[in-house]
Amino acid sequence: MKKLLIILAVFVGCTNSQTEVVDQPTREILSESELPEMSLFHLPSTWKTQNNETIKLNDLQGNVLVMVMIYTTCQIACPRLVADMRNIEKKVSKKVSQDVKYVLVSIDPETDTPERLKAFAKENNMDGDQWIFLQGTKETTREFASVLAVKYKQISPMDFSHSNIISVFDQKGELANQQEGLGVDNSETVETIMRLAK
Numbered sequence: 001m002k003k004l005l006i007i008l009a010v011f012v013g014c015t016n017s018q019t020e021v022v023d024q025p026t027r028e029i030l031s032e033s034e035l036p037e038m039s040l041f042h043l044p045s046t047w048k049t050q051n052n053e054t055i056k057l058n059d060l061q062g063n064v065l066v067m068v069m070i071y072t073t074c075q076i077a078c079p080r081l082v083a084d085m086r087n088i089e090k091k092v093s094k095k096v097s098q099d100v101k102y103v104l105v106s107i108d109p110e111t112d113t114p115e116r117l118k119a120f121a122k123e124n125n126m127d128g129d130q131w132i133f134l135q136g137t138k139e140t141t142r143e144f145a146s147v148l149a150v151k152y153k154q155i156s157p158m159d160f161s162h163s164n165i166i167s168v169f170d171q172k173g174e175l176a177n178q179q180e181g182l183g184v185d186n187s188e189t190v191e192t193i194m195r196l197a198k
Contacts, residue, residue, distance in 0.1 A: 040169050046136075048134070051114065065100075066089075066167070067104075067169065069104075069106075070107070080164075088190055089102055100197050102126075103133075104126075107141055166179050177189055
């Protein structure tokens with residue numbers, strides 16, 4: 001009986017040490033008054049995600065945000081921007097990847113419904129938790145574009161001309177870096193993300 005109790009105690013001891021939960025760092029969430037004046041999180045707009053959840057940009061506070069504006073029916077620039085976002089995500093160390101969100105905001109909210117954005121995410125292997133696709137209204141999309149200095153214009157029912165800018169925001173919603181162009185060297189963008197997410 002003593003031997004059995006000793007064996008059980010050793011087994012329980014081993015099991016407990018293996019299932020010990022390591023504390024994860026918690027995201028620091030600031031109140032409206034504590035946020036920097038130029039914080040993205042002051043925008044009051046609401047958005048639909050690819051999972052049809054309603055969020056505010058402030059819900060993303062505490063993460064490093066890598067943001068770009070695209071539309072899913074785009075045949076020229078957007079596929080390259082999507083590839084650039086995936087390339088950046090691939091280069092960011094796995095040690096900090098849990099603190100980074102990659103946000104793609106549609107400039108065509110009428111076509112890019114949550115269902116369409118979800119399908120687009122799957123088609124492009126961007127359906128992990130780190131990827132967020134957003135659909136707003138025409139007004140909130142225009143407001144958001146002005147914050148990112150993205151210019152866009154509808155040139156046909158299904159086509160837009162637009163800037164090709166990827167922006168990095170810190171955990172408090174302040175702009176930290178922008179890269180402009182398609183297929184450009186993204187080393188500065190990656191370095192900024194790694195530095196902020198430490």
